[in-house]
Amino acid sequence: xxxxxxxxxxxxxxxxxxxxxxxxxxxxxxxxxxxxxxxxxxxxxxxxxxxxxxxxxxxxxxxxxxxxxxxxxxxxxxxxxxxxxxxxxxxxxxxxxxxxxxxxxxxxxxxxxxxxxxxxxxxxxxxxxxxxxxxxxxxxxxxxxxxxxxxxxxxxxxxxxxxxxxxxxxxxxxxxxxxxxxxxxxxxxxxxxxxxxxxxxxxxxxxxxxxxxxxxxxxxxxxxxxxxxxxxxxxxxxxxxxxxxxxxxxxxxxxxx
Amino acid sequence: xxxxxxxxxxxxxxxxxxxxxxxxxxxxxxxxxxxxxxxxxxxxxxxxxxxxxxxxxxxxxxxxxxxxxxxxxxxxxxxxxxxxxxxxxxxxxxxxxxxxxxxxxxxxxxxxxxxxxxxxxxxxxxxxxxxxxxxxxxxxxxxxxxxxxxxxxxxxxxxxxxxxxxxxxxxxxxxxxxxxxxxxxxxxxxxxxxxxxxxxxxxxxxxxxxxxxxxxxxxxxxxxxxxxxxxxxxxxxxxxxxxxxxxxxxxxxxxxxxxxxxxxxxxxxxxxxxxxxxxxxxxxxxxxxxxxxxxxxxxxxxxxxxxxxxxxxxxxxxxxxxxxxxxxxxxxxxxxxxxxxxxxxxxxxxxxxxxxxxxxxxxxxxxxxxxxxxxxxxxxxxxxxxxxxxxxxxxxxxxxxxxxxxxxxxxxxxxxxxxxxxxxxxxxxxxxxxxxxxxxxxxxxxxxxxxxxxxxxxxxxxxxxxxxxxxxxxxxxxxxxxxxxxxxxxxxxxxxxxxxxxxxxxxxxxxxxxxxxxxxxxxxxxxxxxxxxxxxxxxxxxxxxxxxxxxxxxxxxxxxxxxxxxxxxxxxxxxxxxxxxxxxxxxxxxxxxxxxxxxxxxxxxxxxxxxxxxxxxxxxxxxxxxxxxxxxxxxxxxxxxxxxxxx
Ligand SMILES: Cc1cc2nc3c(=O)[nH]c(=O)nc-3n(C[C@H](O)[C@H](O)[C@H](O)COP(=O)(O)OP(=O)(O)OC[C@H]3O[C@@H](n4cnc5c(N)ncnc54)[C@H](O)[C@@H]3O)c2cc1C
Ligand code: FES
Numbered sequence: 015x016x017x018x019x020x021x022x023x024x025x026x027x028x029x030x031x032x033x034x035x036x037x038x039x040x041x042x043x044x045x046x047x048x049x050x051x052x053x054x055x056x057x058x059x060x061x062x063x064x065x066x067x068x069x070x071x072x073x074x075x076x077x078x079x080x081x082x083x084x085x086x087x088x089x090x091x092x093x094x095x096x097x098x099x100x101x102x103x104x105x106x107x108x109x110x111x112x113x114x115x116x117x118x119x120x121x122x123x124x125x126x127x128x129x130x131x132x133x134x135x136x137x138x139x140x141x142x143x144x145x146x147x148x149x150x151x152x153x154x155x156x157x158x159x160x161x162x163x164x165x166x167x168x169x170x171x172x173x174x175x176x177x178x179x180x181x182x183x184x185x186x187x188x189x190x191x192x193x194x195x196x197x198x199x200x201x202x203x204x205x206x207x208x209x210x211x212x213x214x215x216x217x218x219x220x221x222x223x224x225x226x227x228x229x230x231x232x233x234x235x236x237x238x239x240x241x242x243x244x245x246x247x248x249x250x251x252x253x254x255x256x257x258x259x260x261x262x263x264x265x266x267x268x269x270x271x
Numbered sequence: 272x273x274x275x276x277x278x279x280x281x282x283x284x285x286x287x288x289x290x291x292x293x294x295x296x297x298x299x300x301x302x303x304x305x306x307x308x309x310x311x312x313x314x315x316x317x318x319x320x321x322x323x324x325x326x327x328x329x330x331x332x333x334x335x336x337x338x339x340x341x342x343x344x345x346x347x348x349x350x351x352x353x354x355x356x357x358x359x360x361x362x363x364x365x366x367x368x369x370x371x372x373x374x375x376x377x378x379x380x381x382x383x384x385x386x387x388x389x390x391x392x393x394x395x396x397x398x399x400x401x402x403x404x405x406x407x408x409x410x411x412x413x414x415x416x417x418x419x420x421x422x423x424x425x426x427x428x429x430x431x432x433x434x435x436x437x438x439x440x441x442x443x444x445x446x447x448x449x450x451x452x453x454x455x456x457x458x459x460x461x462x463x464x465x466x467x468x469x470x471x472x473x474x475x476x477x478x479x480x481x482x483x484x485x486x487x488x489x490x491x492x493x494x495x496x497x498x499x500x501x502x503x504x505x506x507x508x509x510x511x512x513x514x515x516x517x518x519x520x521x522x523x524x525x526x527x528x529x530x531x532x533x534x535x536x537x538x539x540x541x542x543x544x545x546x547x548x549x550x551x552x553x554x555x556x557x558x559x560x561x562x563x564x565x566x567x568x569x570x571x572x573x574x575x576x577x578x579x580x581x582x583x584x585x586x587x588x589x590x591x592x593x594x595x596x597x598x599x600x601x602x603x604x605x606x607x608x609x610x611x612x613x614x615x616x617x618x619x620x621x622x623x624x625x626x627x628x629x630x631x632x633x634x635x636x637x638x639x640x641x642x643x644x645x646x647x648x649x650x651x652x653x654x655x656x657x658x659x660x661x662x663x664x665x666x667x668x669x670x671x672x673x674x675x676x677x678x679x680x681x682x683x684x685x686x687x688x689x690x691x692x693x694x695x696x697x698x699x700x701x702x703x704x705x706x707x708x709x710x711x712x713x714x715x716x717x718x719x720x721x722x723x724x725x726x727x728x729x730x731x732x733x734x735x736x737x738x739x740x741x742x743x744x745x746x747x748x749x750x751x752x753x754x755x756x757x758x759x760x761x762x763x764x765x766x767x768x769x770x771x772x773x774x775x776x777x778x779x780x781x782x783x784x785x786x787x788x789x790x791x792x793x794x795x796x797x798x799x800x801x802x803x804x805x806x807x808x809x810x811x812x813x814x815x816x817x818x819x820x821x822x823x824x825x826x827x828x829x830x831x832x833x834x835x836x837x838x839x840x841x842x843x844x845x846x847x848x849x850x851x852x853x854x855x856x857x858x859x860x861x862x863x864x865x866x867x868x869x870x871x872x873x874x875x876x877x878x879x880x881x882x883x884x885x886x887x888x889x890x891x892x893x894x895x896x897x898x899x900x901x902x903x904x905x906x907x908x909x910x911x912x913x914x915x916x917x918x
Contacts, residue, residue, distance in 0.1 A: 030829060048544040048664070056549055056780070063778050063833060068825045071832055073337060075510040077550045079658075080435055081341040103661055128481055129830040136458065139338050143450035147443035148402040152322040152727040153393065155400030159357060162411025171404040172429060175436060179340055203402050 018044040019111035023058060025070055026118045028127050031134075035127065037116075047107035051094065052077060052084065054106055055117075072131040079103040079243065082178030085185070086131050087118045092182035092241045100180065100243040120185035124192070124228045135181045137227040138195060145219030146199045148209050161207050174202035176244045183238035183246075189230030194238040196224050197250035204257050214261035214270040221258050272527050272890045274903045277688040278382040283909050284364075287386045290689070291732055295739030302327035304746040305738050308475055308490035310462050310517055312339030314434075314441055314719060315702025316496030318726025319734075321444035324453035326731060328738075331488060332445070333457045333477060335512050340442040343498055343510040344722060347434025348555040348655075350418055350426035351398075351719040353391035358415050362423040364388045370421060371717060372910050374607060375682075375710020376862035376878065378530070380886075381909055382689060383707045390728040391720050395427055397727055401440035405429050419556050419715020420607045420917070426716045431555055431654045437719055441726065461835065462517045463763045465493060465524050465698065466755050472521075472698035473749040474756060476763045480835065483828040485767070487751040487760055491738055492697040494730060495521060496722075499681040499703035501534065503843045503850065504795070505787025507678040508540060508553040514839040515846045518685050518704050526693040527888040527901065529686035529706035531846070532854035535713055535863045536796050537679035538564075538611035541662055542631035551677040552662055554634075555655055556715050559604045561639035561648065562672065564615070565593045566632045570622030577625055583633060583671055594618055594632075602917040609712045609863045609876075610917060612676035616796045617874070619675075626673045635671035676796065680718060682709045682863065683853070686888045686903070690733035691725060694888075697741075699734055701725035706886065711862025767827050770837045775820030779836040782817050786840065789813070790847050794854050799867045803855040810848045817844055849889055849898060856900060859883045880912050 020043045028035030042061065045054050052074050059069030075083040079100040086101045088094035094104045109115065117131065125133040175198070183194035200217055203209035209216070232251055239248045264270055279290040297305070305328050309320040312334040320332040334342060354367040367388040372379060395413070399405065405427050406414040418426035429436035448454040459480040466474035466487070474489040500515035501507035522528045539554045567573045567583075568590050575581035594614050599606040606614070615632045618624060625631045640648050645668060649656070656667050665672075684706040691699050691707065702722040709717065738746070793799075793806035817840070825831040860869040860876035861883070869877040886903040 046545055046547065049547055050549075050662075053547055053549050057547060059832075060778060060780060063822065063824050066824060069833060071830050075336055075341055075512050076343065076346045077511060078346055078552050080432065081336070081343070081345050081510065083336060083341050099661065103658075105662065105664070107664055132830065135337060139340075139446065139449075139456075139458075142340075142443065142446040145450075147447040148400065149447065150397070150400035150444075151325045152318070152397055152444075152731065155393070155396035155398075158355070158395045158399040158405075159412050161399075163407055164411050165407045165409050168404050168407040171402070172406075172436075175404050175429075175439060176432065178435075179338065202404065206402050206404070208400055209402055 018046055019106065019109065021045060021109065022114040024114065024116045027070070027130055029129065031126055031128055045106050047105065049106045050077065050102055051088070051104040051106065052102050070131060071129040074102055077102040080178060082180035085120045085133060085180060087120055087185060089116050092120055092185040093243050098243055098245045120181055122184045122190035124190060125181060125184065137229070138179050138181065138192070140227060141192065141196055141220050141223045142199065144223040145212070145216040146203070148203055149212060150208070163207060167205055171202050171205050174198045174205070174246070174250055177246050178244055180243060182241045182243060184229065186237040186241035187230070188235065188237070189233060191232045191238070192224050192229035193232040193251045193254060194242065194246055196220050197254035198246045200257055201250045201253040204253070213257060214264050217254065217257040217261045218265060218270065272694055272888065272899070272901045274527070274686065274694070274888060274901055275688060276380065276903060277690060278380070279689065283381065283385050286382050287389055294732055294736035297735050297739045299327055301743045301746070303329055304743060305329065306331065306490045306747060307492055307494065307734060308488055309333070309494045309496065310475065311342065311496030311498065311702065311704070312445065313342035313344035313496060313498055313702060314437060314722030315726045316494065317342065317438065317441035317445045318723050319494055319496060319701055319730040320454055321441060321448050322727055322731040323734060324448035326735065330448070330454045331457065331490065332454055333460045333462060335459065335461045335480065337458050339445055339456060339458065340439060342438060343513055344438045344719070345435045346510065347719055348431045348553065349557050350416065350428035350433045350716045351394070351437060352418070352425050352716040353395045353427060353720065354388055354425060355392050355395060357413060358424045360423045362425050366423065367391060367425065369910060371708065371714060372710070373915060374712055374714035376712050376915055377710065377880065377884065377907065377910070377912050378861055378905065379708055379710030380905060381907060386729070387708050387721055387724050390724045393728055394720060394723045398437060398440050401444060403429060403436045403440045416557065417560070420602060420605050421714070434719060437723065441723070462497070462520070463838070464520045464759050466759045467524055467695060468749050468753055468755050471696045474751065476760050481830055483831070485760060485763055487756040489749050489751045489756065491741065491746055492699065492734060494699045494701060494734065495685065495704055496701040496726065497704045500846065501678045501681055503786065503847050504678040504790050505783050506543065506548065506551050508537065508551050511550065514842070516839055516842045519842045519846050521685060521693065521695065521698060523891050524695065526695045526698060527686040527890055528683070528849060529886050529888045530683040530711070530853065531850045531889065532794065532857060532864050533682035533711050533862060534678060535608060535680040535682060536612040536676040538608055538615055538676050539634065539674045540677035541659065542626040542673050542675040543628060552658070553677070553679060554659060554672070554674060558634060558652060558655060561651065562604065562634040562636050563593055563638060564595050564604050564611070564632055564634055565591045566618045566623040566625060568592045573623045573625055577627060577629060583625070584637070592618070592623070599917045606917050607712065608715070613796055613865060615676055626675065631673040631675045633671040634674045636667065637671065640668065680713055682706065682711060682713055686886065690736065691729055692733065692737065697737060699730060701730055711864055767834070770821065770834060770841070771823050771827060773819065773821045773823070775822050777816070777820050778822055779833055779840050782813065782821065783836065783840045783843070785813060786810070786844055786847055790850065794851050797865050797867050798854045800855065803851045806851045807848055810844060810851065814844050817841060852898065853887055853889065856887060857883060878914070
């Protein structure tokens with residue numbers, strides 16, 4: 015027989031953005047170790063609905079660790095205790111019978127709570143809109159092999175581009191800094207030859223937007239890297255700092271627009 | 272219903288370029304007077320919205336996720352095809368065209384497929400220009416792999432995250448246009464209906480999924496790129512929110528639905544573990560390049576393995592049946608998806624399945640590891656092995672992986688002509704939501720190609736042509752004050768209220784599961800007349816129960832995931848019936864559609880070109896009225912119809 019577990023859940027409930035939230039305690043039973051954390055939340059939801067109560071609202075979509083939609087802070091850690099794992103890919107076999115699990119939304123000022131465990135992460139989109147792109151109109155690309163890109167460069171760009179934009183880095187950071195997210199995006203594009211033309215403009219614009227959205231500064235604590243479900247490295251922050259510093263100097267002498 | 276496919280005259284290879292030349296252009300200064308509504312921000316919608324805005328049109332884009340970057344295109348793993356012939360292995364536009372028509376089991380439109388192959392090379396150029404970090408060789412040039420049964424290496428990839436990287440490219444282009452104010456993005460908005468004015472699509476009604484507000488949006492035309500309907504099966508590899516609502520609502524307003532029964536069951540997914548499961552996870556097909564698929568020769572041994580009494584590694588070679596290698600010696604483990612899935616099902620039907628449920632077969636890397644070393648295998652598939660371990664708790668380097676087929680892609684969709692325009696004028700459909708390019712079976716790495724072809728290179732032309740034909744005097748003329756908007760909005764609100772006021776006892780999820788069971792059993796990998804007729808009755812019964820015993824907690828205002836699911840399930844139930852009708856009508860086996868009555872003595876699919884070489888297009892006539900079938904004949908001038916053999 016498969017081993018199942020009974021759990022106590024302390025879940026953050028908040029009816030809307032402006033309402034005051036609080037923890038509620040629920041019990042779920044016979045949870046299979048093969049269930050994902052979100053499947054466990056589904057079971058809780060069905061239980062609540064059957065009792066005529068509103069289910070817990072949480073964000074999710076792909077359930078395979080790639081869309082970046084799921085969030086939740088589980089026992090104090092964004093996406094829970096397993097390293098390099100999103101909440102949807104966290105499986106219940108990592109918990110034990112009788113355990114109490116605390117479940118909260120990602121907490122950070124720039125990510126206001128919408129309801130229960132759902133937060134608004136649109137500030138990330140606005141950072142990208144300000145400069146996180148390479149300007150290349152459809153149809154204007156030259157032959158894809160015209161510019162050879164060393165494998166090492168392509169691999170580095172890919173390491174950076176693996177970011178899923180979930181916001182765990184911000185939720186993990188005591189300053190609610192978005193440097194890992196922004197650093198990853200800037201490193202991805204600035205390291206590629208196609209991205210060089212807009213390199214300085216990109217770094218300046220994205221950092222300005224990031225600051226304007228109310229994300230805090232980076233004080234090199236490293237919680238972001240530890241919480242990142244895609245193991246994005248702190249090197250990306252170093253690269254952003256370098257690119258941003260150069261851009262500022264250039265901008266001082268001749269505005270990079 | 273007029274099914275004029277509008278295929279341009281002239282030789283196949285010149286159709287698209289001469290059509291482009293003949294299309295109307297809109298003067299750049301006039302473009303900003305037009306407003307285009309794009310629903311969907313996946314590869315098709317995201318690329319279309321960005322490209323139309325680049326051309327100067329005003330665009331509004333909608334998606335149900337909290338950011339356009341999360342559309343389900345993000346989950347594609349394996350890669351994207353393009354006829355670049357960078358490997359000098361004999362690829363060409365002609366060959367990609369031919370492979371796609373053959374792969375689709377001769378049920379797609381030649382002209383569309385040829386255009387797809389033709390623009391495929393431009394897609395790669397565009398993606399690289401946008402910064403997509405495709406895999407490269409040491410010399411700095413792009414790497415390719417062979418994928419999904421192709422005999423040339425034409426698949427471009429970015430580790431196991433190709434869809435993610437392509438979507439992030441389109442998202443970046445879209446974001447740039449949002450930042451410039453050319454696109455207005457509406458995240459967390461769900462399309463609930465479309466609005467027609469004088470027969471043309473001129474707007475949509477959406478619900479803000481945060482505030483609950485229902486609002487009207489008017490445009491000069493509407494592009495739907497809302498993805499596939501695989502979630503009709505409840506369990507699939509689709510994201511939780513994937514739905515048929517947008518396409519089905521358009522269908523109910525007059526858009527013909529083509530080939531709804533053509534669905535693709537992907538052979539390499541992680542087997543189901545229990546009844547609380549919410550989704551199935553795909554393991555990239557690239558694994559079949561090195562993994563060998565097998566089950567035990569006999570049912571008794573399989574039982575011992577299932578019960579944990581026998582370690583599969585201990586099973587001698589003679590007791591293993593490498594059934595794909597046995598049945599299809601020239602393609603072996605790389606046989607196409609429909610064929611591989613069916614073979615796995617057969618083995619399990621014979622009681623030879625593994626996994627606790629008996630619904631699983633092995634995908635074994637033992638020999639590959641022996642041959643190339645664990646390190647090489649790790650380099651090729653490390654992230655996939657890790658994903659498998661994370662989900663199942665098993666280590667595939669030591670015990671063979673277990674896989675089972677799962678619903679993955681839907682070839683059917685809204686009928687479109689060569690311009691990707693549906694039977695509702697002014698309503699264009701791109702990506703997985705249309706039926707256009709894959710016939711009865713899609714080849715691996717061809718959906719990403721089609722999504723971006725539609726979005727970057729087809730819709731920007733054909734939408735412009737439609738707007739040009741309407742004339743600049745018509746631009747922006749229809750507003751949300753038109754009575755048609757009030758009417759449809761009232762319908763939408765009434766439906767929401769109805770869902771909330773049934774006050775029954777069964778949850779939307781429970782109905783969804785029951786629906787999935789019916790469809791999987793009767794309209795899945797094997798279909799029969801009797802089964803389908805039964806399914807249609809069951810679905811009608813289920814629909815009645817749904818509307819009399821549904822329980823939706825919460826209200827219409829604000830975030831309400833139960834209400835969202837209820838609306839989607841309501842459409843899926845009706846749509847499921849249409850699928851079954853289509854499957855029942857099609858008295859042949861082709862691609863993903865296998866009718867048990869139509870098979871050869873060896874159990875292979877038996878196509879009937881004489882009577883069924885057509886696109887089946889359904890016209891909606893009313894809730895309790897049988898839909899009308901229309902046929903678009905498929906004419907093959909360039910490819911000779913042949914029996915698809917992979918032996
Ligand atoms: C796990 C997996 C792996 C795959 N791997 C590959 C691969 O390797 N190669 C390949 O070629 N193909 C692959 N495919 C198929 C391919 O990814 C999809 O067919 C393709 O990405 C679909 O793109 P799309 O733009 O049509 O739709 P999607 O990317 O699904 O986008 C749909 C959009 O429509 C929006 N939407 C939907 N409904 C509504 C509504 N009612 N209201 C408002 N907005 C709505 C969504 O928010 C989203 O923005 C894979 C598919 C899956 C599921
Ligand atoms: S739901 Fe997509 S990453 Fe978790």
